[in-house]
Amino acid sequence: xxxxxxxxxxxxxxxxxxxxxxxxxxxxPLAPKLANTDHGAASFDLKSFxxxxxxxxxxxxxxxxxxxxxxxxxxxxxxxxxxxxxxxILEMLYRGGMRTPNGQQxxxxxxxxxxxxxxxxxxxxxxxxxxxxxxxxxxxxxxxGLSHSPRTPSPVTIISLDTRGEVEREEDSPYKRKCxxxxxxxxxxxxxxxxxxxxxxxxxxxPLHPEGR
Amino acid sequence: xxxxxxxxxxxxxxxxxxxxxxxxxxxxPLAPKLANTDHGAASFDLKSFxxxxxxxxxxxxxxxxxxxxxxxxxxxxxxxxxxxxxxxILEMLYRGGMRTPNGQQxxxxxxxxxxxxxxxxxxxxxxxxxxxxxxxxxxxxxxxGLSHSPRTPSPVTIISLDTRGEVEREEDSPYKRKCxxxxxxxxxxxxxxxxxxxxxxxxxxxPLHPEGR
DNA sequence: GCAAATTAATGATTTATTCAAG
DNA sequence: CTTGAATAAATCATTAATTTGC
Numbered sequence: 343x344x345x346x347x348x349x350x351x352x353x354x355x356x357x358x359x360x361x362x363x364x365x366x367x368x369x370x371p372l373a374p375k376l377a378n379t380d381h382g383a384a385s386f387d388l389k390s391f392x393x394x395x396x397x398x399x400x401x402x403x404x405x406x407x408x409x410x411x412x413x414x415x416x417x418x419x420x421x422x423x424x425x426x427x428x429x430x431i432l433e434m435l436y437r438g439g440m441r442t443p444n445g446q447q448x449x450x451x452x453x454x455x456x457x458x459x460x461x462x463x464x465x466x467x468x469x470x471x472x473x474x475x476x477x478x479x480x481x482x483x484x485x486x487g488l489s490h491s492p493r494t495p496s497p498v499t500i501i502s503l504d505t506r507g508e509v510e511r512e513e514d515s516p517y518k519r520k521c522x523x524x525x526x527x528x529x530x531x532x533x534x535x536x537x538x539x540x541x542x543x544x545x546x547x548x549p550l551h552p553e554g555r
Numbered sequence: 556x557x558x559x560x561x562x563x564x565x566x567x568x569x570x571x572x573x574x575x576x577x578x579x580x581x582x583x584p585l586a587p588k589l590a591n592t593d594h595g596a597a598s599f600d601l602k603s604f605x606x607x608x609x610x611x612x613x614x615x616x617x618x619x620x621x622x623x624x625x626x627x628x629x630x631x632x633x634x635x636x637x638x639x640x641x642x643x644i645l646e647m648l649y650r651g652g653m654r655t656p657n658g659q660q661x662x663x664x665x666x667x668x669x670x671x672x673x674x675x676x677x678x679x680x681x682x683x684x685x686x687x688x689x690x691x692x693x694x695x696x697x698x699x700g701l702s703h704s705p706r707t708p709s710p711v712t713i714i715s716l717d718t719r720g721e722v723e724r725e726e727d728s729p730y731k732r733k734c735x736x737x738x739x740x741x742x743x744x745x746x747x748x749x750x751x752x753x754x755x756x757x758x759x760x761x762p763l764h765p766e767g768r
Numbered sequence: 769g770c771a772a773a774t775t776a777a778t779g780a781t782t783t784a785t786t787c788a789a790g
Numbered sequence: 791c792t793t794g795a796a797t798a799a800a801t802c803a804t805t806a807a808t809t810t811g812c
Contacts, residue, residue: 421779421804442797468780475798476778634789634794655782681795688783689793 422465427458432469441474443467635678640671645682654687656680 424432435443435451443451443466452463637645648656648664656664656679665676 423779423805465779469778471798472778472780475800478798636790636794678794682793684783685793685795688785691783 422461424461424465424469425459428455428461431455431458432466432473436470436473440470442470635674636672637674637678637682638672641668641674644668644671645679645686649683649686653683655683 431451431454440447448463448466451466452461455461455466644664644667653660661676661679664679665674668674668679
């Protein structure tokens, strides 16, 4: 095939458009780790991917940040907080054997779960990923110090479902090679989160009323 | 606040709709492993997703699909085959320092690269993932047995770009904890991919060009 | 009894591994 | 073999539980 990685690249690419116009700020002379202040690493000039609206993580002005946060619809800033109904359905599906739903399935599930609260496809995806991983991890942990009658954690007992009392090994066939196909949508981003990692954080003093859901 | 993980779960979930109508074929009375022929494990009604069997490296060119449309624009069955222009741009961005573009960036890049050939957001995403990982891997390999006249992979020398002669450590600050936010779109799915060696395929026949957007 | 401080869970990302197409 | 695609493992980050000090 004469692949030859020549990469001849006619220099005509950039004639088309400004494209992303990186700033090429050049990395600091020598920043081995300096993990802190990492926002410097992203010092591009990528046109306008950062909306003018997304201020530098400190929308202190006119804290219109929604006044009825919890309860129902996490107003676009927080992470998904599943309701019992959602959890219940997801767990049932999991117990039913679903381990890595494909795109269509995620879509359907999301559509249904959205009836009980705000949710996105990625939440469903992540949930299955995490749940599976953690079940496995838990199982492994049990296998190590197993002197413990398999308690059959039985997350919920939603429906009789007749689980036959025997825990269904779940048997996660490793690497099933699915063919999911999804696209990235990239909603908002930047900000709304705060990397509190180092002392850099912006003085976490938000009361955060944990009104029980 | 007596929460206590009760998982009360009102049982009114299913009154709403048929939902996914899982078959709930009920697990076999006792199917501990049966790793093989596991399509029993997935006895859902949810559109079969994958067949058992893991025909290992058989690669016996069984001429898969009749009309191999691998000509140029993978009509929707093959994997992305980047063009030189696309690779060039991506590599430049990479060299520029971009390591994990966020949603918006992926969107922009995809939009631009689509001028040179069919491409989706996930391709861009994967490219960066793979490229980063493999660069790192390559680097590590070199550091270990560096008596192996390095091929100087030097992917390309696209543009002078003035790299200051000094290789920019790349500085892959581990775990940068960005805040990407993307959603799954789940375009087409269900096969349309090869998944060869499977006869059961439901013979989906909706072309459904993914591109869109 | 509350509210801050601490811990436990778990949602969201990134990295490492693996499979498979060309 | 190279590399796109996909999954699993590791880890970060945030929210809910819980504990603790008034």
